[in-house]
Amino acid sequence: MKESDVYVIKLSTVKTIKIIGIILIAVILIWSWFHSQSDSSQLQTQQSSDSQIENTSQIEINDQFTNIKEQHYTHLPITYSIDIPSENYYFDTYYGKVAMVGRETKEQDIRTAFKLIENSTGGIVKFREVNPQEEADIHVIGLTPLEMGTFLSEYNASSDGTLGLGLHENITNKITNGTIYFQPIQYYENTALWTYSRCTLANKEVFPDTEIHEILHSLGFYHNPTYINSIMFPMKLTNKCNVKNIDSEIIQCLRYIYSNGSLIGDCALTNIPPYLKNYSLEEKKDLIWNSFPITYSIFNCESPEKYKLQNVIRDFETVFKKKNLFVYNENTISQINFYCNDTYYENLYESEIADYWENFQPAIKSYYVENMGYLSRSDIHLFYPSDCKRVSYASNFELVALYRAIGLRTEEGEDIKDFSCSYIPGFSSKTMSRLKEMYPSLST
Numbered sequence: 001m002k003e004s005d006v007y008v009i010k011l012s013t014v015k016t017i018k019i020i021g022i023i024l025i026a027v028i029l030i031w032s033w034f035h036s037q038s039d040s041s042q043l044q045t046q047q048s049s050d051s052q053i054e055n056t057s058q059i060e061i062n063d064q065f066t067n068i069k070e071q072h073y074t075h076l077p078i079t080y081s082i083d084i085p086s087e088n089y090y091f092d093t094y095y096g097k098v099a100m101v102g103r104e105t106k107e108q109d110i111r112t113a114f115k116l117i118e119n120s121t122g123g124i125v126k127f128r129e130v131n132p133q134e135e136a137d138i139h140v141i142g143l144t145p146l147e148m149g150t151f152l153s154e155y156n157a158s159s160d161g162t163l164g165l166g167l168h169e170n171i172t173n174k175i176t177n178g179t180i181y182f183q184p185i186q187y188y189e190n191t192a193l194w195t196y197s198r199c200t201l202a203n204k205e206v207f208p209d210t211e212i213h214e215i216l217h218s219l220g221f222y223h224n225p226t227y228i229n230s231i232m233f234p235m236k237l238t239n240k241c242n243v244k245n246i247d248s249e250i251i252q253c254l255r256y257i258y259s260n261g262s263l264i265g266d267c268a269l270t271n272i273p274p275y276l277k278n279y280s281l282e283e284k285k286d287l288i289w290n291s292f293p294i295t296y297s298i299f300n301c302e303s304p305e306k307y308k309l310q311n312v313i314r315d316f317e318t319v320f321k322k323k324n325l326f327v328y329n330e331n332t333i334s335q336i337n338f339y340c341n342d343t344y345y346e347n348l349y350e351s352e353i354a355d356y357w358e359n360f361q362p363a364i365k366s367y368y369v370e371n372m373g374y375l376s377r378s379d380i381h382l383f384y385p386s387d388c389k390r391v392s393y394a395s396n397f398e399l400v401a402l403y404r405a406i407g408l409r410t411e412e413g414e415d416i417k418d419f420s421c422s423y424i425p426g427f428s429s430k431t432m433s434r435l436k437e438m439y440p441s442l443s444t
Helices: 003-061 103-120 145-153 209-218 248-257 303-319 396-405 429-438
Strands: 078-083 089-092 096-101 127-129 138-142 164-171 174-182 185-188 191-193 294-299 326-328 336-342 363-371 374-384
Touching (some): 089 145, 103 127, 103 138, 103 248, 164 209, 174 209, 294 303, 303 326, 303 396, 336 396
Parallel strands (some): 078 127, 078 138, 096 191, 138 174, 294 326, 294 336, 336 374
Antiparallel strands (some): 089 096, 164 174, 185 191, 363 374
């Protein structure tokens, strides 16, 4: 090889190396650019996926029944779980070891109850059972009598004779979750029966009335104290199966709600109100009706209590020299609804937000519905101890109930502060002045 040839080869090698280097640099730059684009695409894809997840979450919490003002769950199917303890015994402090009988039957009755409600609506309302470990809209829980007693004691109530308890929580008129508690009833010294007072019809079919009753509570329905054969009547006659079906009015209401109002009907004849807010006394807020007259009804009250409420209303009209401020409706939900309750029975109300609650003394619990800044409904629960029931004349217990019904929550006149079911009602000037401020028409 000539020297010149060697030189030429060296020059060619240098040039080749330079070309290869340029190519490598170009390749690296192209790869880097492509990789950054890929990362960006992946990031955009991930962001898009996250956005879809967020949107899905929003869809899940959106209300599918926006045309409905009554209390309701926001979606279908409504899921439920059943958690009845598998233990066969619990230990009572008096009897010792107590057998709990009929758990499997109880679980089946609960499932039957959900199915009967679903079928009664023609499949408009749908339920789906999930495992107890999963999130459910309605949790059905079994408690021993000891556990139920401890639970109810927090509400100043007794577990004696309590077959079940149905509860629900709301955000406005949307039900966020429901809980149902059952307990076995101790009907013999060492035996407690989950299926106590189980109802079997003449055709041998089981009608799980207690289970249906509590499920309807968790769906937002309140008691119907006016009709003994209603599935929502407050008490069960244990020796009779007088309730053999679900009220047609309740079925119509459920179909109306969960069709978003597309099916003909309404809930006017049922006791499933729009969201009822309880205002504690600490909130210091008076509520006002738009105008008189105001309709009212009285439920679950014996004749003396009914008379006393109506007498106080007449006294109110007399004091303000106005006729027909209130119009009475018989056996139908009105703007104002008074409910008489026994302090020993069905007093599951938080003591700190009930008026004048102390050791089973007379108590009043008020629930309200507002619309466009005005009252559209008030439900007033009066808890009568036995000594109040023996009083034949109206007292300022009924008077304060009327004040609460028309929205007076803040004024502390003597007729409100001196509270007793034995005091003859007297309208204090301070209270009357406040009522005239709230309702100028009372001054004219």
